[in-house]
């Protein structure tokens with residue numbers, strides 16, 4: 001890790017902006033992803049944010065993670081949103097999720113009823129390697145958190161993998177975090193929503209962000225249809241698995257689970273716990289990703305629609321996440337790199353990595369997860385490429401990401417059509433916390449992950 005004195009001047013002001021952004025979004029124990037658009041605590045955001053906090057407010061990193069796990073359900077599920085305090089500026093809020101009083105719910109905090117990709121094990125592994133990670137406070141905290149993260153992973157393996165394949169399913173596109181990725185279009189479009197309520201007037205996101213940059217009203221109707229179905233099923237995973245029209249073995253979610261399992265093994269060793277159960281889970285998931293989600297003909301990884309029993313043949317940036325998991329052969333790596341440099345960039349001099357391949361008909365350069373560049377994906381891609389020995393490409397992704405942030409600021413996502421004559425633009429909300437937090441990690445920490 002470089003000390004702040006070694007940070008080049010140009011990056012020092014970026015660092016300052018990143019810290020100001022995180023400070024501005026801090027709320028007495030946790031960080032909002034952005035005050036305008038996301039006024040609560042979100043699950044995977046919180047993990048990335050904790051990593052950024054570790055560089056300059058490490059005690060806040062502990063508070064951030066502890067606050068997130070206040071929402072953990074008794075069955076181990078870590079919800080995607082903790083509604084610590086009421087705020088009318090978000091839809092769907094706790095009155096829509098209706099999780100209060102559930103026997104398996106959180107005894108401490110109002111929450112949503114679905115999860116998000118597991119990040120806390122690898123975030124804590126990375127913080128453990130920083131100087132702060134050597135302190136007694138942090139080591140005690142790792143002991144406190146280990147059983148909770150283990151319970152989170154166990155929930156996924158016992159509730160979300162009905163056939164014991166080693167692949168967990170998501171029951172809502174919001175669980176992958178790549179909300180309106182075209183990979184979910186066919187499954188969502190197949191839902192019969194005739195007669196279901198129109199929720200468009202309830203949306204709050206369109207008050208601050210251009211509708212062209214957000215999911216459509218037709219999308220939202222289906223998103224809420226699923227939430228209502230979960231309520232009807234009492235949020236019981238086995239009932240949902242039987243009844244829901246949407247069950248997807250998501251490639252990003254399962255790859256991040258593998259990376260988290262690997263880190264959880266390291267944390268287990270640090271606290272003197274047995275890691276054999278985690279290693280068994282992980283071996284199954286690695287094998288299943290390469291058996292079921294790799295398409296040899298396309299040379300790419302795809303998610304699998306478990307409800308309709310078919311691979312989702314649509315190229316999105318999620319297909320690169322097995323690199324982050326470190327599970328690709330050299331041949332697979334090379335084919336992925338081909339796709340990356342040819343189909344996930346809008347032209348010569350433009351930036352990696354579009355969230356949907358440019359040659360997919362659904363590609364849209366400004367619409368959320370249908371084309372724009374995301375900092376967290378680029379961060380995982382950087383580490384995945386490095387892990388597989390593609391150092392130059394990995395460094396390119398890092399430099400481009402920092403340049404985008406430096407030029408435009410801490411936006412949620414970016415129009416990928418950047419060239420020397422046409423600078424890209426920041427999209428979604430500004431002052432976005434994970435863009436700030438991961439900028440700090442990219443600047444301050446050159447260790448591989």
Ligand code: DGY
Nearest residue numbers: 080091092174179205
């Ligand atoms: C949103 O509200 O757009 C979130 O991504 C859902 O978690």
